[in-house]
Amino acid sequence: MDAITLWQRYQDWLYYHEEIGLYLDISRIRFDQAFLEAMKPKFDGAFRDMEALEGGAIANPDEQRMVGHYWLRNPELAPTPQIKQQIIDTVNKIETFVAKVHKGEIKPPQAEKFTDLLSIGIGGSALGPQFVADALAPDYPLINIHFIDNSDPDGIDRILQRLGDRLKSTLILVISKSGGTPEPRNGMMEVKQALLNQNLHFRDQAIATTQIGSKLYQEATSQGWLETFPMEDWIGGRTSEMSAVGLLPAALQGIDIHALLQGAKTMDIATRQPDIKTNPAALLALSWYAVGGGRGQKDMVILPYKDRLILLSRYLQQLVMESLGKEKDLEGNIVNQGISVYGNKGSTDQHAYVQQLRDGVPNFFATFIEVLRDRQKPSPEIEPGVTAGDYLSGFLQGTREALYDNQRDSITVTITEVNPYTVGALVALYERAVSLYASLVNINAYHQPGVEAGKKAAAQVLELQHQGLQVLRGHSQGISISDLAAKIDAQEQVETLYKILRHLAANDRGVELSGDPSKPAQLIAKWR
Ligand SMILES: O=P(O)(O)OC[C@H]1O[C@H](O)[C@H](O)[C@@H](O)[C@@H]1O
DSSP states (O other): OOHHHHHHHHHHHOOEETTTEEEOOOOTTTOHHHHHHHHHHHHHHHHHHHHHHHHTTBBBBBTTTTTHHHTTTGGGGGSSSHHHHHHHHHHHHHHHHHHHHHHTOOOTTTTSSOEEEEOOOOOGTTTTHHHHHHOOOOOSSSHHHHHHEEOOHHHHHHHHHHHHHGGGGGEEEOOOSSSSOHHHHHHHHHHHHHHHHHOOOOOHHHHEEETTTTTHHHHHHHOOSSEEEEEOOOOOOGGOOTTTHHHHHHHHHHHOOHHHHHHHHHHHHHOSSGEEEEEHHHHHHHHHHHHHHHOSSSEEEEEEESSGGGTTTHHHHHHHHHHHSBOOOOOSSBBBOOOOOOOOTTTGGGGGGGGHHHSOOOEEEEEEEEEEEEOSSSOOSSBBOOHHHHHHHHHHHHHHHHHHHTOOEEEEEEESSHHHHHHHHHHHHHHHHHHHHHHHHTTTTTOOOHHHHHHHHHHHHHHHHHHHHHHHHHSSEEEEEEHHHTTOOGGGGHHHHHHHHHHHHHHHHHHHEETTTTTTTGGGEEEE
């Protein structure tokens, strides 16, 4: 296509939302009118699915759950008065609690006020709060946020070291919908211990966001933690940013949660339109389908040209991949669906992997996120008449063009500035695009059966460790790894057992391994 035809295509397909100040450009996705016509019946179905979902249908059939994240920003939509009230009550509870914390009315026993917030959670209980904190927290927030989002002891140490003496004025927030995920549980146990080491008590500084009745809920209420905030059954982790999961940490940092909710609500109205061309989420879903043949054949590379949006790709990685990456469709056919998502930020990535994007394997499409306003204050000139922001803008345009010229498609989402309102809108835009795309490819976007397999396997490894150690302890002589495996009837898990022992040996946990490390079958294990 020549430049003038492309300019026309740009204008023909440009979506603009005046109130949000958001542009969506899908002109650099190659599809034609025939494709659009062919997709219309599928979209009609997807719009019907969305209407049913928002009306309270069991949109997650495997788990027999409703899917209600759209109600969070517009409680009027909730299917029952009770749910509506729950949503309103939770926001009120958050605001009351946060106001008291900021004023020092809720305070730690050994300090005037809480200075820091340590958020312990993983997956959907971390990625949204991390993205929003990085994008929106003021430079000098009322409360500084830190995250433990893993079971990595060294990672936990780093956070605790950074907090140092301020641990006594740190509010600890444990977020887990299920209340039984091992990683946040481990983080919580370690932080409890760290507090005890300073003669502090967890319950005096702890709050939780979890489902009512969960293990975590029971612990928090029975031990008298400062407060608990509910997470409802009908909110999925990866769509929980507008629930207490995201709102509470945001409000504690001084981020305007009403603007966040309002941005999402406004976007929801736009993405509810049952018309492809005037619905930005439908345009995204259409583009994803067009580039990947409805089979996720191309990866989604997210390139925000704005440092404070660097975590958007990680946030979207879970939202898209955990929602769309499914083995079976709704009828149980094996389909192995999904779209891979990765990215960091421009122009930084132009000096890293964009080389491959331009010239290498064409297995992706790019999504540029452009922010029109460079900064709050005027920019100095780097060269006569040119600012750093002009460069950034030029790099984006240049990369988009260079990719397109080499048959690499892209989408560009443009917002005026990064603020709670536009971030709320972006979150809502992608949530809906994922919902629509899932309908187009006929999968359940709201369960994650694959995640369970990894959890079960990990539990088996720990059980094997337990059994192996029991035998090793009662064995005064050294024993080969295969004999040890035979003794616990785990010949088939000999490799796993070897790795368990190697890990324990590396951590002075009573296991000694002797022999040549490059010949694992010949190693002798001994308890000392
Ligand atoms: O909030 P939690 O129940 O602790 O779950 C945390 C995360 O872990 C799970 O394994 C799921 O894959 C995620 O969707 C979820 O967000």
